[in-house]
Amino acid sequence: MTPSFAPQVTPVGAAVAATIAILIGTILYWMLHPPKSGLEKLAAETTEGLRRLVNSIMVVFSPEINSKHMMALAVKLARGERSELLALYVIEVPLTLPPDAEMREEERAALDSLGAAETIANANNVTLRTETVKVRSTKEAVLGIAKREKADLIILGSYLEGKYSGARLGGTIQDIAADAKCDVLIGVEGKHGTLLGEEPI
Numbered sequence: 001m002t003p004s005f006a007p008q009v010t011p012v013g014a015a016v017a018a019t020i021a022i023l024i025g026t027i028l029y030w031m032l033h034p035p036k037s038g039l040e041k042l043a044a045e046t047t048e049g050l051r052r053l054v055n056s057i058m059v060v061f062s063p064e065i066n067s068k069h070m071m072a073l074a075v076k077l078a079r080g081e082r083s084e085l086l087a088l089y090v091i092e093v094p095l096t097l098p099p100d101a102e103m104r105e106e107e108r109a110a111l112d113s114l115g116a117a118e119t120i121a122n123a124n125n126v127t128l129r130t131e132t133v134k135v136r137s138t139k140e141a142v143l144g145i146a147k148r149e150k151a152d153l154i155i156l157g158s159y160l161e162g163k164y165s166g167a168r169l170g171g172t173i174q175d176i177a178a179d180a181k182c183d184v185l186i187g188v189e190g191k192h193g194t195l196l197g198e199e200p201i
């Protein structure tokens with residue numbers, strides 16, 4: 001009769017086997033879940049940063065500031081990140097007039113600008129709130145409403161074409177950018193640019 005030999009498991013052998021099993025499991029996991037490359041990590045961080053950046057967006061218009069070409073960009077950002085979007089028109093009342101003075105030309109311009117903004121938003125299925133304010137200081141109004149809205153991003157266009165001898169940026173825009181507690185995006189419309197607006201017909 002042939003004697004049978006039962007395998008004996010020693011503590012050392014068990015430890016070695018467990019170590020080998022862990023190493024094999026680690027290698028298999030690494031093969032199935034390779035680490036992200038530097039570019040992939042950067043892309044993920046950028047996407048997350050953008051999501052935090054544009055939770056609340058405010059686009060500013062005024063008789064001096066042309067932000068129409070920036071509205072398309074604001075709507076695209078709001079749609080992609082499901083951001084809250086506010087279009088603000090600021091009418092600066094001169095000190096020579098009462099604070100609530102009737103300013104028909106400026107009020108009509110506000111209706112036109114905000115109406116155009118709503119058209120762009122509606123065409124892209126984005127909910128847009130609009131607001132018109134009469135103030136003594138455009139800068140103080142913009143910063144105050146940005147604080148009220150907890151805005152993450154203020155979008156400003158450039159001066160209206162030819163209104164200030166071809167000047168693109170001026171004191172009000174620079175002052176808002178300098179003192180804002182959130183990020184500020186300033187867009188200067190290029191002479192032949194179509195990226196932010198509609199393609200020419």
